[in-house]
Amino acid sequence: MEPWERVWIDAEAFGEDIHSYINCTECHGGEAVDDFEAAHAEQITPVVNSPEVCGRCHVDNGQPAWDSLHNQLTGYDTALYARSAPEHYGTLEEMEANHCNSCHATCGDCHVSQPTSVGGGLVKGHDFYTTPSMSQNCTACHGSRVKDEYYGAHEDISSDVHFRARMACTACHVADEMHGIDMDNLANRYDGTQDPSCESCHEDIQLGKDSEIREHEIHQPEDMSCQVCHSTTYINCINCHVEQTENGTPFFTVEENFLGFYIGLNPEVTEERPYRLVPLRHVPIDRESFSFYGENLLPNYDARPTWVYATPHNIQRNTPQTETCKSCHDNNDIFLTIDKVAEDELIANENVIVEEAPEW
Amino acid sequence: MRKSTLLSLLLVFALLLPGFVLAQDTTTEEVDVLADIIMPRLEEYNAAMEEAGYGTLKLDDFMVMLAEDPEVVVLDVREVAEVEETGIIENALHIPLRTLGENLGLLPDLDATIVVVCKSGFRATLGMTALKVLGYDNAKVLVGGMGAYLAEEYPVVEMAEEVEAGEVPADIDPLLLEYVAANLANLPEGWGVVTPANLFEEMFETMPDLLLDVRSAEEWADPGYIEGATHIWVNEIMPNVAELPEDLEANIVVYCASGYRGGIAMTMLQLMGYTNVRNLAGGINGWIAAELPVLKDA
Numbered sequence: 001m002e003p004w005e006r007v008w009i010d011a012e013a014f015g016e017d018i019h020s021y022i023n024c025t026e027c028h029g030g031e032a033v034d035d036f037e038a039a040h041a042e043q044i045t046p047v048v049n050s051p052e053v054c055g056r057c058h059v060d061n062g063q064p065a066w067d068s069l070h071n072q073l074t075g076y077d078t079a080l081y082a083r084s085a086p087e088h089y090g091t092l093e094e095m096e097a098n099h100c101n102s103c104h105a106t107c108g109d110c111h112v113s114q115p116t117s118v119g120g121g122l123v124k125g126h127d128f129y130t131t132p133s134m135s136q137n138c139t140a141c142h143g144s145r146v147k148d149e150y151y152g153a154h155e156d157i158s159s160d161v162h163f164r165a166r167m168a169c170t171a172c173h174v175a176d177e178m179h180g181i182d183m184d185n186l187a188n189r190y191d192g193t194q195d196p197s198c199e200s201c202h203e204d205i206q207l208g209k210d211s212e213i214r215e216h217e218i219h220q221p222e223d224m225s226c227q228v229c230h231s232t233t234y235i236n237c238i239n240c241h242v243e244q245t246e247n248g249t250p251f252f253t254v255e256e257n258f259l260g261f262y263i264g265l266n267p268e269v270t271e272e273r274p275y276r277l278v279p280l281r282h283v284p285i286d287r288e289s290f291s292f293y294g295e296n297l298l299p300n301y302d303a304r305p306t307w308v309y310a311t312p313h314n315i316q317r318n319t320p321q322t323e324t325c326k327s328c329h330d331n332n333d334i335f336l337t338i339d340k341v342a343e344d345e346l347i348a349n350e351n352v353i354v355e356e357a358p359e360w
Numbered sequence: 361m362r363k364s365t366l367l368s369l370l371l372v373f374a375l376l377l378p379g380f381v382l383a384q385d386t387t388t389e390e391v392d393v394l395a396d397i398i399m400p401r402l403e404e405y406n407a408a409m410e411e412a413g414y415g416t417l418k419l420d421d422f423m424v425m426l427a428e429d430p431e432v433v434v435l436d437v438r439e440v441a442e443v444e445e446t447g448i449i450e451n452a453l454h455i456p457l458r459t460l461g462e463n464l465g466l467l468p469d470l471d472a473t474i475v476v477v478c479k480s481g482f483r484a485t486l487g488m489t490a491l492k493v494l495g496y497d498n499a500k501v502l503v504g505g506m507g508a509y510l511a512e513e514y515p516v517v518e519m520a521e522e523v524e525a526g527e528v529p530a531d532i533d534p535l536l537l538e539y540v541a542a543n544l545a546n547l548p549e550g551w552g553v554v555t556p557a558n559l560f561e562e563m564f565e566t567m568p569d570l571l572l573d574v575r576s577a578e579e580w581a582d583p584g585y586i587e588g589a590t591h592i593w594v595n596e597i598m599p600n601v602a603e604l605p606e607d608l609e610a611n612i613v614v615y616c617a618s619g620y621r622g623g624i625a626m627t628m629l630q631l632m633g634y635t636n637v638r639n640l641a642g643g644i645n646g647w648i649a650a651e652l653p654v655l656k657d658a
Contacts, residue, residue: 133428134424134428135424135428151423151424152512153420158513159423159512163423164423164514165515166426166427166450
């Protein structure tokens, strides 16, 4: 977007939007007076805060959206705090305030502007829109993994079959999920009900049922997630480090990223996700990720795996795994075996490492 | 002054050239269509080009657009046999390019986003430009066409769905539509494509009357230009019509970097009445890829 587009308010078009009946100051603060200095004497907030502003009218969505994973980023806290200790939580919060705050998705980040994590800016001249834009909202944050996989940006790897069927993110990830309706106190996005699930559309071909697909009938729901067979090579990242420049600007570096596909043991088998095997993605955590802010901030680093449950968004009907039974059976290459795990991460990942591929 | 002189000249030529008058009757009893309708519309379209862009749409962006916006209209302008051979994008309209002008009733309103596709992008650019001149401001062309789409194994269906024709948008001047439709219907065999090798060979015998480079000044400077070319940036064709040949049958070859702006310029020239305009396939990129010579100013 051009810089002017980010701040341009098309008065004529906005006049057609129902929100134009609300005074600017209702959402952004300040004084509605005909004097610049006086009007801006109070703090003006470009990003409004959901339960107090949007929630006044959107009563069903305001508070849940505020509490949702999208806004609270609880998944990050869950992972970080589990690897840390209470005495370091304050330091980690300071780190998060510097490096993660732009990731918190407000109502406006999906319904009027681009997320601040990609520089912000009004998408349609301050017109509000009900359905977020896949390209300007969803993938603005979910870029390096979801976008690149879904769009097929990695060389020689096809885009997701759902993308090819013209499905935008909101075709699966509907409003209630995005707003966190009936999804209280989730630890991360793989906590609670699996919604959306593959089965909600592909009801007739569930594992272990009479589907007339031999492979689907042989394997049971407890054996593996759908992605084990129907996703393909995805990106993995190693060793993210956060720092600040001399003048205090926060930045991060990722030591390495690589493409690969690794089936491992499900780190958290639940009733909703009963699978023994799932694809595992390496997340960019490292013992020293936050050492700029203090020593040994992750004393319980080994409490969680660094290879985590993944649902790559590059679903294909046919993948290397679906070619023959021996694509997986007797094929250690495709499994996260001990030789593929860094020595320093063996303890952290002991519950997800596969001893060897299942026999044929 | 230049503009009014040229308009008069064009009118005189239109009246004097029997073949041209037969092919496209530019005058009615009340209105000189070329001078009073076409030229002003081309000026308007050309002036808006810098802000509106050229309308090229890369395949990746096209796929995102299809996923995000169910209202996007895909318009396939290939011939019937081509569609039968490869299939067609689901929900696409199929209107062969030469019949586009007489089938506007199949298209939605003027403000709709219409992505025109053909095999490679060459014909679709002509179709897109014609639509833009008619007032479909959001017409676009799929870069690489069905060739690029199929190479990625994106899905197709066997045939286009039948669509009931509606009314032609009332905002389109019937005389403008009649003129543009005739222009499309009379597109030459081969669509005006000239390959780098063929053009180079021709240039040994006869130079075109006008070899028109429509790229920007920066592109003219680097990677250079074809010897004998005249430079008019595509965005500034209409302010520079005085530089164009007086003879509407002049042999004109247009080129840009890859062929899209050349296609836009070719359509504009054809709408001005030029009857022998071709566009260099692949533009100067194709020329350079064929290891043909380019000049650079010192």
